[in-house]
Amino acid sequence: xxxxxxxxxxxxxxxxxxxxxxxxxxxxxxxxxxxxxxxxxxxxxxxxxxxxxxxxxxxxxxxxxxxxxxxxxxxxxxxxxxxxxxxxxxxxxxxxxxxxxxxxxxxxxxxxxxxxxxxxxxxxxxxxxxxxxxxxxxxxxxxxxxxxxxxxxxxxxxxxxxxxxxxxxxxxxxxxxxxxxxxxxxxxxxxxxxxxxxxxxxxxxxxxxxxxx
Numbered sequence: 001x002x003x004x005x006x007x008x009x010x011x012x013x014x015x016x017x018x019x020x021x022x023x024x025x026x027x028x029x030x031x032x033x034x035x036x037x038x039x040x041x042x043x044x045x046x047x048x049x050x051x052x053x054x055x056x057x058x059x060x061x062x063x064x065x066x067x068x069x070x071x072x073x074x075x076x077x078x079x080x081x082x083x084x085x086x087x088x089x090x091x092x093x094x095x096x097x098x099x100x101x102x103x104x105x106x107x108x109x110x111x112x113x114x115x116x117x118x119x120x121x122x123x124x125x126x127x128x129x130x131x132x133x134x135x136x137x138x139x140x141x142x143x144x145x146x147x148x149x150x151x152x153x154x155x156x157x158x159x160x161x162x163x164x165x166x167x168x169x170x171x172x173x174x175x176x177x178x179x180x181x182x183x184x185x186x187x188x189x190x191x192x193x194x195x196x197x198x199x200x201x202x203x204x205x206x207x208x209x210x211x212x213x
Contacts (some may be wrong), residue, residue, distance in 0.1 A: 031065055031080045039083075055091040059084065071097060075107035080112055082119075089126045092134065094145045097127070105152055120156040124149060124166045131169040135176065143173035143182075164194035171199065178207055 029071045038058050062084045069081050085100035101123045103109075111122050127149050131141045146169055153166070170185035184206045187199045 002197065021111055024052060027079070028078075029145045031062075034061070035080050035083055047189075052091050059091060059093070062107050070103050073103075075109075081110055082109060086112075086115075086122070089130050092130065094127060094130065094141070097123075098145060098148055101149070102152060105156070105167060109207075117172055118156075118158065120153045121158040124153045124158060124190070125162045128162075128166040128169040131173065132165070135172055137170075140176055141169070141173045143170060143177055143179070146170040161194040161197070164197040166188040167193065168197050168199055175202075175206070180209060184210065 014105070022182060042051055042054055042057075045054060052069060062080065065080055066084055069076075069078055070110060081100055082104065085097050085104065088094075088097035104119050105123070109119060111119050115122055117125070127146070131146060134141050146166065150170060153163070167186045167190035171183045174180075174183035174186055184203065187203050188207070190197045190199050191203065
């Protein structure tokens with residue numbers, strides 16, 4: 001656990017908009033070392049559930065760095081920031097992840113090398129998967145979060161099945177909130193994008209419900 005003074009120092013250095021100072025470079029190197037240690041620790045955990053719990057425990061150690069980077073608004077490439085975004089999604093912290101996602105898309109930041117996807121594709125796919133998983137276990141997902149991801153990524157290129165999955169998740173969230181027409185529109189769009197997305201029965205049910213109202 002970082003002390004308040006250490007958190008403050010991280011935040012200030014992450015926000016530094018000057019050219020790479022020695023002090024900031026050293027702090028960034030330390031953050032990357034911590035990141036590598038945490039990645040190795042997570043790699044050794046076989047259970048996805050336990051990995052998510054571990055990510056929830058370690059993520060606060062990066063909060064000061066993330067806050068400084070976002071407030072500094074330098075647009076500088078930052079592997080630490082991108083990994084934290086991914087881990088926040090995995091840990092179920094979609095609002096926290098979207099804070100970084102907006103920044104990453106505005107500044108065209110690139111994902112870590114081993115993901116093999118564009119930033120927009122990564123954000124849309126991982127958010128949709130996490131949202132669908134949460135809803136499958138009975139948790140409610142705020143449709144506004146998924147709408148925000150749609151708004152951020154709709155103008156950007158990505159594989160149609162990925163975008164379809166995001167619209168499917170959005171449609172399910174809207175349906176849970178009782179917004180049947182909006183849900184139907186989202187699910188129809190998902191089907192347009194990818195006819196194997198698995199929403200035909202959902203659409204039929206919503207259309208039948210609409211006809212009886």
